[in-house]
Amino acid sequence: MSASIVIDNDISRLTGLMFTAPDQFFDQTKKFAATLTPDDLSLLRSRLHANLPVPENVDKAQLGLTGWLSASQYTIFEVIYHMGIPAVPMLKEIAFGEYDWIQANALDLLTRFYMDGKLPVEIIDEIDSNLGDMRYESHLYYAQHLIALRRKDQRYEAQVIQRIKNQDLHDAIKEIMDVK
Template sequence: MEPHTDESPCGSSGTTAILLADPLMRQILRFLFARRKYDHATDGLKNDVLDAEIRSVAMLIDDQVAFGALAAEVAGQVGPDAITVLISRLHTPASPVPAGFESRERGLGGWLAAWQFAIFEILFQCRESALGVLREIAWGEYDWTQGNAIEILVRLAAKRIGRERTIADIHREFARVSDEAKRYAVGPLLHRARFEPEIAAIVNELSSVSDWREVVHEMDG
């Protein structure tokens, strides 16, 4: 018969008792626990602040100049380190829904759409730092934000940011994107193409992609 032992996989209870009896060790443990609580509270505060920033951008959705300007300001404040958190917030818009964005005024999902457009506009202002996550969304598993990601990739490509890769990806991947996401990507680009020559140029260049050309024809009449 094996001798009985009280030792746990992590060490003996006697060792733990000795460590806890050491005043210095108790002080270190108290510091570590306090730091953990502080970090958790700080993370929550940072998320709340970021939500407030996204919200402020989203509420300007009807004024594209102010919308873009504030998104650029927010991107400058939060920096590339916030990109992961921004992505995590895509499907969790801040509440309550602000006045003017209720479903009776904007339709079902109106506030969510404005919220997501705001996040993607901030990502656009993050420039090169956002390319990786944008590609993951654009060409990954189906999600209705794929269209947003493709739109932003094309806008960045128009500014010579990731241009060759984006054009190659569209040639290779666009055909398998859902029709809804295709329209969601192309529609805003066609609107911008009317007053942004660099967007018009890349939209025209992408007309060599048959699926792209079909969507443009469908939406542009």
């Protein structure tokens, strides 16, 4: 069986856990990531826009138009997060490259690495300096990530949100908070 088929099956299985056994998702994702090497990062990246199979035990009616793709992407990024620092160059390519709706996911992981003490504060400054070249959709999605992270850990307010000076991001945060 080829490596891509194995990865596809594992990502599908893990993504299915979000719907069928959410309490197992993070532990199983971390265990799976431990079986991979940095050489697997390019394969994982290639699967970010793939049409991965939906497991039989997942109710397809729950998924909506892009639900499975979004859930699969979330799973892949969570696996990449657990692979750690070797993923940073690839994450920067996604985060600071041409617009893609997964851009904010890459920004999220870079931010989490910083907050975990795995990257220096300069990564937040690099994110800030690149935000001006990003579409507003990326600002909105990244703002959503930051708001969710801040709910879990108030340090995100002072160490990330206040450090970033990009007004578009702050407008996006305000817009989201005003709606809620």
